[in-house]
Amino acid sequence: MLKTRIIPCLDVKDGRVVKGVRFVDLIDAGDPVAAAEAYDAAGADELCFLDITASHEDRGILLEMVRRTAERCFMPLTVGGGVRTVEDVRTLLRAGADKVSINTAAVKERAFVREAAEKFGSQCIVVAVDAKAVDDGGGAPRWEIFTHGGRNSTGLDAVDYAQEVVGLGAGEILLTSMDRDGTKSGYDLALTCAISQAVHVPVIASGGVGTLDHLVEGVRDGKASAVLAASIFHFGTYSIDEAKAHMAAAGIPVRRDPPVAHDLAASAEEGA
Amino acid sequence: MHVAILDYGSGNLRSAQKAFERAARERGLAVEIAVTDRPEEVAAADRVVLPGVGAFADCKRGLDAVPGLSEALTEAVIGNSRPFLGICVGMQLMASVGREYEEAEGLDWISGEVVRLEPADPTLKIPHMGWNTLRVRASHPLLGDIETGEDGWHAYFVHSYHLKAAERDRVLAETDYGAAVTAVVARDNMAGTQFHPEKSQRLGLSLLGNFLEWRP
Numbered sequence: 001m002l003k004t005r006i007i008p009c010l011d012v013k014d015g016r017v018v019k020g021v022r023f024v025d026l027i028d029a030g031d032p033v034a035a036a037e038a039y040d041a042a043g044a045d046e047l048c049f050l051d052i053t054a055s056h057e058d059r060g061i062l063l064e065m066v067r068r069t070a071e072r073c074f075m076p077l078t079v080g081g082g083v084r085t086v087e088d089v090r091t092l093l094r095a096g097a098d099k100v101s102i103n104t105a106a107v108k109e110r111a112f113v114r115e116a117a118e119k120f121g122s123q124c125i126v127v128a129v130d131a132k133a134v135d136d137g138g139g140a141p142r143w144e145i146f147t148h149g150g151r152n153s154t155g156l157d158a159v160d161y162a163q164e165v166v167g168l169g170a171g172e173i174l175l176t177s178m179d180r181d182g183t184k185s186g187y188d189l190a191l192t193c194a195i196s197q198a199v200h201v202p203v204i205a206s207g208g209v210g211t212l213d214h215l216v217e218g219v220r221d222g223k224a225s226a227v228l229a230a231s232i233f234h235f236g237t238y239s240i241d242e243a244k245a246h247m248a249a250a251g252i253p254v255r256r257d258p259p260v261a262h263d264l265a266a267s268a269e270e271g272a
Numbered sequence: 273m274h275v276a277i278l279d280y281g282s283g284n285l286r287s288a289q290k291a292f293e294r295a296a297r298e299r300g301l302a303v304e305i306a307v308t309d310r311p312e313e314v315a316a317a318d319r320v321v322l323p324g325v326g327a328f329a330d331c332k333r334g335l336d337a338v339p340g341l342s343e344a345l346t347e348a349v350i351g352n353s354r355p356f357l358g359i360c361v362g363m364q365l366m367a368s369v370g371r372e373y374e375e376a377e378g379l380d381w382i383s384g385e386v387v388r389l390e391p392a393d394p395t396l397k398i399p400h401m402g403w404n405t406l407r408v409r410a411s412h413p414l415l416g417d418i419e420t421g422e423d424g425w426h427a428y429f430v431h432s433y434h435l436k437a438a439e440r441d442r443v444l445a446e447t448d449y450g451a452a453v454t455a456v457v458a459r460d461n462m463a464g465t466q467f468h469p470e471k472s473q474r475l476g477l478s479l480l481g482n483f484l485e486w487r488p
Contacts, residue, residue: 071287171401
């Protein structure tokens with residue numbers, strides 16, 4: 001049986017991990033490669049790097065970080081942030097990313113999604129959907145696509161947009177509620193459910209996790225295929241295994257394989 | 273021992289190389305893992321690995337586009353009976369024919385076709401993406417110390433097509449995704465996995481170690 005994935009997400013800037021609180025308050029919280037190795041050893045099902053300043057910074061630091069991570073971690077790695085061209089996708093995949101997440105560039109030019117999917121295959125093209133609830137007085141909930149960390153409205157309906165990018169070849173949707181991101185008040189379940197049921201590809205729920213029950217809700221009520229969280233894992237509030245135990249107890253199938261020993265330990269044993 | 277991972281422009285092969293190196297270290301094996309597009313290196317290798325990501329026909333074209341590479345692969349695997357491992361689309365290429373987007377001929381080492389996944393349950397997402405268990409149909413050294421079955425270890429899959437073998441005996445293991453999905457195929461000195469062992473943590477490193485020690 002296919003298991004529900006738990007995906008820690010590392011926001012990175014200048015090659016260092018930062019914690020994004022509504023994408024504004026940034027605190028340096030360590031070396032991304034070391035964090036990736038720790039998550040690999042802890043049994044994370046995938047890892048996600050989001051380069052939050054990629055549009056302004058030198059890509060070399062990010063590519064080197066991806067390269068070093070891919071050499072040491074034996075789990076899938078998704079990298080996003082500042083991906084604008086087919087060449088950006090190619091260099092990230094060549095550096096060792098398994099999937100590349102496209103955000104603003106897909107909003108600006110939908111054909112880019114098709115081009116990337118045709119070139120590299122849908123399996124490695126994730127489209128990040130950043131959505132915010134809008135009140136248009138109609139009563140029924142509606143969400144719009146926002147860019148630039150939730151600051152810029154696009155007027156695009158989130159459900160329509162998700163369906164459109166999947167039609168163009170996106171193999172997965174990384175769905176973030178900009179209302180909930182950084183709040184620890186739980187996923188926007190109505191949004192997650194609306195998108196999950198509207199597309200035939202997997203949807204990763206993101207934005208707002210503060211407790212382990214939130215992860216359960218994302219899958220049970222939001223119908224997400226995978227759940228992404230950052231700070232609850234980064235600051236040791238909960239371990240990956242605690243999250244999996246909690247989900248398993250709630251009847252959600254998760255993977256709990258024996259861990260791969262940390263490579264440093266393996267080298268030390270060899271030397272002994 | 274020299275292991276050649278074929279580089280024909282299909283994805284990044286560094287993680288596959290590093291996973292093999294790690295698996296070799298775990299087993300205490302002295303192995304040189306080369307990512308190569310040089311036909312002479314492939315033909316002379318002790319073991320050959322064919323990775324692949326993307327669409328079937330694209331991968332086949334990529335393989336055929338490197339002068340002499342396809343012939344070197346055949347020489348090593350068919351001529352010299354070297355142990356062979358195909359991974360993901362590299363495994364699918366072992367089939368007679370692929371039907372993703374367009375029809376394309378495969379290597380025809382495992383009689384059968386590569387067809388779209390059609391789970392009985394329409395709410396199941398495509399691609400089949402994530403961690404799934406293996407149901408073994410026939411024991412094989414490649415699966416040696418791996419715990420299989422519903423409560424066993426997991427392999428990482430990401431695919432929308434799978435290899436439907438004409439002879440069921442070629443299918444070593446399946447996984448369940450709305451229907452039986454081919455996970456591992458083998459015959460003689462050849463084997464292939466639909467999942468990515470280099471991304472499958474414990475199960476993956478075990479399988480790669482088993483491949484390095486496999487004596488068909």
